[in-house]
Amino acid sequence: MDELVSSQNQIPMDCSSSSSQLAKALIERLHQEYLDTNEFSLDLLAALYHCFGNTFERALKQVDSKPLILYKSTAGQQLWKVQSSDDTSIYILPHVNFCKCEVYKYQVLQQNIELTCKHYLSAHLNYARKMYQVEQISDKTMRELLRTVYISPGYV
Known part of the structure; x- marks a missing residue:
C-alpha cells in the first residue's frame, strides 16, 4: 500500500458528528481519488x-492477502465476495454498508461502536484499485445467490 500514497488534499478529520455520513463520504472519496490519481493521499x-x-488497519492487512471477486449479472447488478480470515466467503453489496460477519453483527449493529467491518473496507480498497476478478453470472444466478446469502436461516 505504501506506493499508493501521496500527500495532496486536506480532508476534515472530525468523525464525531454524523459519523456514518462522513464514513460514506470517505468511501466515495477513496474511489474518486484513486480513479483520478492512481493512489491514495x-x-x-x-x-x-x-x-x-483498528478496523481500517485490519482492512489494510486483508487487502493484499484476500482477493475480491466481483459477480456481475447480465442486468448489471453487482455483488462482491471477499474471504474472511478463516476463508469463509463473505458477500457484500457494493453500495450497502452491511456484512454478515460476527464483527459487524456485534460491534456495528448491536454495540454501535464501529461504523463497519474490515471486509467492507477491504472490498472498497480493492475495488477502487481495480484489484478484483470479474465473474459474469446470469440474472437468475444472481437472484439465487442474493436469496441464499441474505434470506437464509441464521440471517443476523
Whole structure:
C-alpha cells in the first residue's frame, strides 16, 4: 500500500458528528481519488484511520492477502465476495454498508461502536484499485445467490 500514497488534499478529520455520513463520504472519496490519481493521499488514509481506527488497519492487512471477486449479472447488478480470515466467503453489496460477519453483527449493529467491518473496507480498497476478478453470472444466478446469502436461516 505504501506506493499508493501521496500527500495532496486536506480532508476534515472530525468523525464525531454524523459519523456514518462522513464514513460514506470517505468511501466515495477513496474511489474518486484513486480513479483520478492512481493512489491514495496521506490525508485520505489519515482520515480513514481516524474514522475507522483498528478496523481500517485490519482492512489494510486483508487487502493484499484476500482477493475480491466481483459477480456481475447480465442486468448489471453487482455483488462482491471477499474471504474472511478463516476463508469463509463473505458477500457484500457494493453500495450497502452491511456484512454478515460476527464483527459487524456485534460491534456495528448491536454495540454501535464501529461504523463497519474490515471486509467492507477491504472490498472498497480493492475495488477502487481495480484489484478484483470479474465473474459474469446470469440474472437468475444472481437472484439465487442474493436469496441464499441474505434470506437464509441464521440471517443476523
